[in-house]
Amino acid sequence: MGALDELLAEKPFSDISVSDLARRAQIGRQTFYRHFDSIGAMLEMRLSFVLSGQKEWASANADNLSPQEWSFQVHLFAFEQVATLPHIAHAILSGAAGKNALSSFQEQIISLRNALPHSAPHCGTPELQHFLPSYHAGAIVSVLLKWVECGCSPDAETMARFMVQMTNPNDN
Template sequence: MNYQNEDHLDLRQKKTRRLLVEALAQLLTERPFQELSVVDICRRAMVHRTTFYAHFNDKQELLHYLLEGLEQECVATCLPQDPDRSPREYLLTAAQNVFQFFAQHRTLYRACLNSGADTRVQTLEACAAGELCRLLSEPRFRAVSPQVDPEVAARFYAGAMLSLIRWWLSSEPPLPASHLLANLEQFIPIQ
């Protein structure tokens, strides 16, 4: 299942998928993923089991679909749209937006991390690294740090940021995002 290849779906099909995703998201905040069944998800969504299987092969595929949607929402909402920011301001604003996004979805992401859905983290990391590499290859970033390979820097920062987020989401109580941002500023050498 892929969020990007849904143009062929009619409104009824899109609504059914949305209901199933919402049902899974609600149930994940109540019980571990391993304890959930397709029947539980269908009951919550008020969708027949055969309808579920018309859209997804199993609950794992639905979980991946849910996470893919969150990834796309994160990328769409977290990257600053102001191209005139300095590279440092851009990266720090993006980090702040990411922390806000994950704080809003903390319960769901914690449930997903506890479900064994770490395979999606690799996809998110690759997506984030690709976007960051594209950004770091722009002339305004290259002019500030011409000696830094954009691909190496992108992989480093994306991996480090996702690791930090995973740790932050699983910490009890979580550190304030402002504390994390103050520390992140020390790791962004670009002025």
């Protein structure tokens, strides 16, 4: 991952080849292909690992925290993870890393949003209610992408509080 993050700091995802990555990581191309089909597949595996950790934490703590604190912690996790590898996050959030990585990220947001239905705002009509998780996923992706483009500023905690306030304005 370090080699990919370094390369992403230098050039767009679409301009990075397996040869570039292997050279930077000081491995052979065949070594890379023994583990991954593509650079996008490598990102998807990394993202899957991070998302599973978040989902496990969210499930384990759903009944232990207030909906507001749970939501804050889930958002904080996302912002902290993005800040750890901003160039990789940008490739995923912008869609440059491929549809699968971005879709996995959006599906995670939707599943987390659905984990606490009693904390979700209601839009008035049942036929429109099922659109809220997708709306929230799109908002999170857009805000995270803009945050990365702004140099991950303000800090992750401020952004997590902002997202809780924006997604549940009646609770604040």
